[in-house]
Amino acid sequence: MVNIYQELREAVTKIDTDKLSELKEKVLKTPNIDVDKLVESIRSGLEEVGVKFESGEYYLAELILIGTEVSEAVQKWKPLFEKRETGKKMKKAVIGTVEGDIHDIGKNIVGMMLASSGFEVVDLGNDVTPENFVQAVRKNKPAIVGMSALLSTTRDNIKRTIDALKENRLRENVKIIVGGAAVDEDFAKAAGADGFATNAADAVPLVKDLLGGI
Numbered sequence: 729m730v731n732i733y734q735e736l737r738e739a740v741t742k743i744d745t746d747k748l749s750e751l752k753e754k755v756l757k758t759p760n761i762d763v764d765k766l767v768e769s770i771r772s773g774l775e776e777v778g779v780k781f782e783s784g785e786y787y788l789a790e791l792i793l794i795g796t797e798v799s800e801a802v803q804k805w806k807p808l809f810e811k812r813e814t815g816k817k818m819k820k821a822v823i824g825t826v827e828g829d830i831h832d833i834g835k836n837i838v839g840m841m842l843a844s845s846g847f848e849v850v851d852l853g854n855d856v857t858p859e860n861f862v863q864a865v866r867k868n869k870p871a872i873v874g875m876s877a878l879l880s881t882t883r884d885n886i887k888r889t890i891d892a893l894k895e896n897r898l899r900e901n902v903k904i905i906v907g908g909a910a911v912d913e914d915f916a917k918a919a920g921a922d923g924f925a926t927n928a929a930d931a932v933p934l935v936k937d938l939l940g941g942i
């Protein structure tokens with residue numbers, strides 16, 4: 729039997745917007761939705777869309793269409809993420825997609841996961857300059873700074889941002905985590921981050937670990 733996660737993955741991969749609209753509602757009505765499986769189905773569906781875009785099977789207009797649809801779906805499903813709430817409020821996390829990069833679906837999911845684990849999340853949005861990260865860290869004094877980069881042309885802005893935090897003597901007070909399709913463990917280490925996670929589900933244990941099990 730085809731389950732809702734497979735249906736969702738297929739609708740994303742085929743850019744079937746009618747089916748996706750139907751599934752947006754169905755997900756909310758389905759009892760005991762597994763949020764991690766939900767995220768994985770859209771992530772892997774979009775990954776395949778990316779491959780088809782690269783090979784010329786899909787055009788930019790289709791990439792924009794599915795990007796918008798999935799962003800809307802994720803916002804609509806926000807209550808599902810909030811259900812994971814563990815109770816007590818924890819520390820602050822400042823997150824954003826780095827300068828030059830407007831991909832924000834993954835970063836938004838990471839933000840919701842952190843919020844649902846009790847973090848107060850300050851989301852700076854996308855195309856965030858190193859200066860804006862510096863200002864936000866100075867103002868909010870977060871425990872965690874999270875940066876996302878999906879383009880190979882923008883990932884170096886992670887290092888620029890970390891360097892800017894160092895120059896402003898803000899680096900030692902925060903733990904920095906990074907993620908997104910353009911980044912891996914080795915890159916994270918070389919850029920001077922404290923941690924890397926391949927997906928949003930892993931981001932939560934990662935930050936808890938970095939903050940000493942909080």
Ligand code: B12
Pocket residue numbers: 767770771774775776777778779781782788791792793794795796799828829830831832833834835837838873874875876877878879880881905906907908909910924925926927928929931
């Ligand atoms: C949707 C999409 C778009 C949408 C974005 C809409 C939006 N609101 O985000 C639009 C249409 C705008 C877009 C534009 C472009 N895109 Co695009 N896009 C994608 C696509 C298909 C999916 C990305 C996505 O949302 N994935 C789903 C989410 C859930 O997964 P994720 O982002 O990886 O996030 C997960 C993890 O990585 C992790 N994570 C993410 N961030 C963080 C942060 C932290 C701190 C942590 C711990 C974890 C973490 O957790 C998340 C959840 O599990 C990818 C394909 C791919 N393989 O990624 C291409 C892709 C990223 N795009 C690509 C390109 C080339 C472009 C354009 C340059 C196209 C063009 N010619 O204009 C522009 C660039 C615009 C810009 N300046 O940023 C390339 C990049 C190639 C490269 N190596 O640089 C890709 C890989 C497609 C491809 N194969 O060619 N794109």
